[in-house]
Amino acid sequence: MDGLKNRVYTLDLLRFAAAFAVVLYHYTARPDGAFDLFSTVSRFGYLGVPVFFMISGFVIALSANGRSAYQFCVSRFARLYPALWVGLIFTVTTVYLLTGNRTDLWTMFANATLLNDYIGQPDIDGVYWTLHAELKFYACVFLLVATGLFKHFKLWLSAWLALTAAHMVTGQPWFMGWFISPSWSPFFITGVSIYLIQDQGANRFNVGVLAGALILATIRAFSSAESFISSPSHTESAIAASVILLFAATLLAIAVGKLDMPHASWVVTAGAMTYPLYLIHNRAGKAIIDSLPVPEWLGVTLAIVFMLAVAFGIYRFIERPTGNWIRQFGFSLPERISMRARTEREPD
Numbered sequence: 001m002d003g004l005k006n007r008v009y010t011l012d013l014l015r016f017a018a019a020f021a022v023v024l025y026h027y028t029a030r031p032d033g034a035f036d037l038f039s040t041v042s043r044f045g046y047l048g049v050p051v052f053f054m055i056s057g058f059v060i061a062l063s064a065n066g067r068s069a070y071q072f073c074v075s076r077f078a079r080l081y082p083a084l085w086v087g088l089i090f091t092v093t094t095v096y097l098l099t100g101n102r103t104d105l106w107t108m109f110a111n112a113t114l115l116n117d118y119i120g121q122p123d124i125d126g127v128y129w130t131l132h133a134e135l136k137f138y139a140c141v142f143l144l145v146a147t148g149l150f151k152h153f154k155l156w157l158s159a160w161l162a163l164t165a166a167h168m169v170t171g172q173p174w175f176m177g178w179f180i181s182p183s184w185s186p187f188f189i190t191g192v193s194i195y196l197i198q199d200q201g202a203n204r205f206n207v208g209v210l211a212g213a214l215i216l217a218t219i220r221a222f223s224s225a226e227s228f229i230s231s232p233s234h235t236e237s238a239i240a241a242s243v244i245l246l247f248a249a250t251l252l253a254i255a256v257g258k259l260d261m262p263h264a265s266w267v268v269t270a271g272a273m274t275y276p277l278y279l280i281h282n283r284a285g286k287a288i289i290d291s292l293p294v295p296e297w298l299g300v301t302l303a304i305v306f307m308l309a310v311a312f313g314i315y316r317f318i319e320r321p322t323g324n325w326i327r328q329f330g331f332s333l334p335e336r337i338s339m340r341a342r343t344e345r346e347p348d
Contacts, residue, residue, distance in 0.1 A: 009261050010254045012271025014247075015055055018048035019274040022127075023281045023307070027289065027300045031230065034296040046228040047240060049130055050187045050221065051247045052278075056134060057191020058251060060141055065199070069146035074330035076138045078323040079275075084131070085112055086318050087279030090310065091125050094284035098291045125283045133181040137188050140180050153196060154205055161189055161212050168216060183224070186216035190248055198255040210252075217244055269312070276319060277311035 025045025028035040035042065064072050088111055092103045103124055110116035111124045114135050123129060144150040160180075166172060167182040176182045193210040200206060218241040225237040232240075253259045261267070285303045292299040 008254060009263060009267045009271075010259050011055065011059075011251075012267050012274075013261075014051070014250065014254065015274045016270040018051040018055070018247075019278050021045035021048040022278065023285070023304065025228075026282050027285065027303065030286075035300075043229050044236075044240060044243060047221070047243050047247075050184065050217070050244060052130065053133065053184050053187035054191040054194075054248060054251055056137065057188040057193075058195045058255065059191070060137065061192045061195040062199075064141050064145055064150060067145065069142055070334065071331060072145050073142055074327060076142075078326035078330070080114075080131070080135070080138075081112075082322040082326070083276045083279060083314055083319040084114070086314050087276060088112055088124060090280050090314075091284045095287050098287040125279075127278060127282045133184050136180050153192075157189065157192060157196075157209055160185065161209060161216075164189065164216060165212070168219070183220060186213050186220055187244075189213040190217055191251065194248075194252050194255045197252065214245065214248055217248070269315070272315045272320070273308070273311045276314035277307060280310060280314070281307045 021042075022045055024042040025048070029039045029043040029045065033039060063075065067075070088108065092108060095101050096103070107116070107121050107124060110119055110121035111128065114128070114131055116123065117129075117132050141150065144156060149156055163173065163176060164182055164185040167176050190210065190213040193206055193213055196206040197210065221241040221244040222237045225232040225240045229236055229240075250259065285307050288303045288306065289296065289299040292302065294302070
């Protein structure tokens with residue numbers, strides 16, 4: 001949530017809760033794991049991902065409004081890439097030291113750009129698929145800002161919602177996934193519509209888009225449960241859809257000021273740790289758990305503590321200072337170039 005004038009601290013808690021749910025899902029809901037009873041709850045932790053997408057829709061709409069396309073690009077680059085590069089190196093190094101599995105430099109480079117899916121290179125960590133969905137969303141927002149269409153929410157949100165519904169029913173337009181994720185679009189649209197309700201009020205259009213997006217989101221949550229839970233029952237699929245509705249209601253309550261909290265530095269830190277924690281926890285964390293000669297519950301506990309410590313280190317010593325420098329340098333660069341050009345044109 002960098003660059004926001006009024007930070008929503010409750011949203012930081014929601015982001016961290018979503019990230020931690022994903023961590024528990026990957027660590028305790030694995031097949032043949034030792035957490036049979038606990039996994040009946042933690043198996044729904046994957047729903048933290050669509051919650052991320054809802055939050056992203058809200059935050060990106062909020063942060064892009066009033067910014068130039070260049071400023072938006074600099075801000076997103078500073079937020080997305082420094083932590084990704086460090087997390088990538090951490091994952092590759094940890095996996096190699098613990099398992100001996102090597103990753104070639106070309107695959108690392110392709111993953112470092114987040115364009116590896118366009119050139120046929122696999123994700124180094126399975127969680128990176130979500131970053132591809134985020135990047136496509138950022139790219140579309142960038143184009144909307146650059147063309148001056150971003151402020152015309154009724155135009156592009158209506159088109160996006162209609163295309164998403166058409167794709168869900170017919171699979172067309174078939175090329176939609178090339179530039180925006182049709183499967184996860186309902187969650188992004190939910191977040192954007194919640195931002196509009198916060199900014200413009202609960203008018204007919206904003207509420208209508210939110211209702212349409214939530215209908216598609218619950219359908220998607222129900223149908224996609226089988227991709228994350230082994231042989232889910234109809235009840236489990238319904239629970240997944242209900243959880244999405246609950247989190248959407250929570251995000252809406254936060255956006256309109258019904259769930260607010262005063263400033264607390266630990267909340268800000270927890271929210272800031274969310275992205276690096278998400279980046280590093282999966283493949284490297286499982287390698288750590290599998291390599292420890294201790295009971296699985298203890299291995300999971302130690303891995304969680306270690307990942308939280310590493311995530312804090314990445315945020316505090318790399319992501320925050322590097323991101324701040326990129327933003328300061330990037331935002332001031334056009335003015336510096338302009339000043340230099342004027343100086344060179346002036347006669348001696």
